[in-house]
Amino acid sequence: METDPVIEVRKLVKRYKTSGEEALKGVSLDVSRGEFLGLLGPNSAGKTTFTSLICGLLRPTSGTISVLGRELRGDPGEIRNRMGLVPQEIALYQGLTVRENIMLFGHLLGLHGKRLMERADMMIKIFNLEEHLPKLIAHCSGGIKRRVNLICGIIHDPELLILDEPTLGVDTQLREMISGYLTGMNRKGTTVIYTTHYMKEAELLCSRVNIIDHGRVIADGKPADLISRNAGCADLGQVFLNLTGRDLRD
Numbered sequence: 001m002e003t004d005p006v007i008e009v010r011k012l013v014k015r016y017k018t019s020g021e022e023a024l025k026g027v028s029l030d031v032s033r034g035e036f037l038g039l040l041g042p043n044s045a046g047k048t049t050f051t052s053l054i055c056g057l058l059r060p061t062s063g064t065i066s067v068l069g070r071e072l073r074g075d076p077g078e079i080r081n082r083m084g085l086v087p088q089e090i091a092l093y094q095g096l097t098v099r100e101n102i103m104l105f106g107h108l109l110g111l112h113g114k115r116l117m118e119r120a121d122m123m124i125k126i127f128n129l130e131e132h133l134p135k136l137i138a139h140c141s142g143g144i145k146r147r148v149n150l151i152c153g154i155i156h157d158p159e160l161l162i163l164d165e166p167t168l169g170v171d172t173q174l175r176e177m178i179s180g181y182l183t184g185m186n187r188k189g190t191t192v193i194y195t196t197h198y199m200k201e202a203e204l205l206c207s208r209v210n211i212i213d214h215g216r217v218i219a220d221g222k223p224a225d226l227i228s229r230n231a232g233c234a235d236l237g238q239v240f241l242n243l244t245g246r247d248l249r250d
Contacts, residue, residue, distance in 0.1 A: 004033050005032055005033070007031040007065070008030050008065075008066040009054075009065050009066075010028050010064045011026050011062065011063040011064070012026065012027040012050075012064075013060060013063050014046075014049050022061075023044075023215055024049055024053075025214070025216050026216070027050065027063075027212075027216065029217060029220075031193065033189075033191055034186070034191055035191055035207055036186045036194065036205060036207045036208070037191075037194065037208050037209070038196065038205065038206035038208070038223075039193060040195070040240060041211060041212035041213055042213060042249040044249055045213045045214065045249075046214075047212055048088065050212070051162050051193065053065060055083065055085050059073075068082055068160060081109055081110040081156060083161075083162065084109075084156065084158035085164075086166045087153075087164050088195075090149050092137045092145065092148055094137050094138040096136070096137060097133065097134055098132050098134070098140065098148055099124075099133040099134070101148055102120050102123065102124065103120055106155045111155065111156055119156070123151045124151075127147045129144070129147060129148070142170070143174055146169070146170050150166055157185075159190060159191065160190070161191070163182070165196060165197065166194075167196065167201065168197075179204070179205055182205070183205065194206060199235065200235070200236070202236060203236040207222065208220070209223050211239075211240060211243055213243070213244045218244075226239050
């Protein structure tokens with residue numbers, strides 16, 4: 001794995017005007033090229049705020065963000081097509097078909113002509129969507145929507161891929177398929193930032209994990225190292241509870 005940073009974040013603060021609360025409180029973090037970084041945290045810990053800032057969907061209150069060698073100020077502009085985003089919410093056009101969504105997002109992410117057709121056909125076959133192509137997204141099952149949502153974020157084979165709960169609510173078979181494909185992308189050089197509430201998934205997939213709570217990074221390291229550093233913990237799930245507590249979060 002190369003060590004040059006794909007993401008450099010320094011003293012990142014995000015305060016929402018509506019509440020006045022700081023969702024992020026001075027986060028500093030580097031992500032090296034080729035890493036598979038897991039972002040873990042309870043609800044409202046700051047994970048989605050962090051990924052939204054990295055993608056340019058939000059502006060920081062203070063601090064600096066550098067992505068793919070360029071300081072990020074709001075809209076990522078010319079680096080947009082080098083990044084991929086798979087949001088937690090289904091971000092598809094409900095009135096378009098499965099195929100139309102895939103082709104549209106491929107086009108928006110810089111693919112055209114033969115290259116677009118080749119990538120679309122490959123993704124459709126890999127995720128077993130051939131028989132569903134004419135269906136409107138509004139009429140598709142949750143599992144189909146999840147597959148299309150993923151494809152629309154990775155169809156352009158990005159250098160940097162950010163995923164927010166991509167396996168939320170899916171069955172075991174689809175989770176295995178998604179995990180396997182993302183692992184393959186990472187092995188070929190794609191840097192991955194992955195938020196999830198599935199601790200076992202993070203333990204198996206991620207080369208490094210950050211645990212965020214109350215807007216701060218409270219743990220950083222390889223899953224095995226975090227487990228060994230927390231006495232009495234046999235897995236990452238126990239480490240997570242040990243560090244963040246067992247109280248329910250909103």
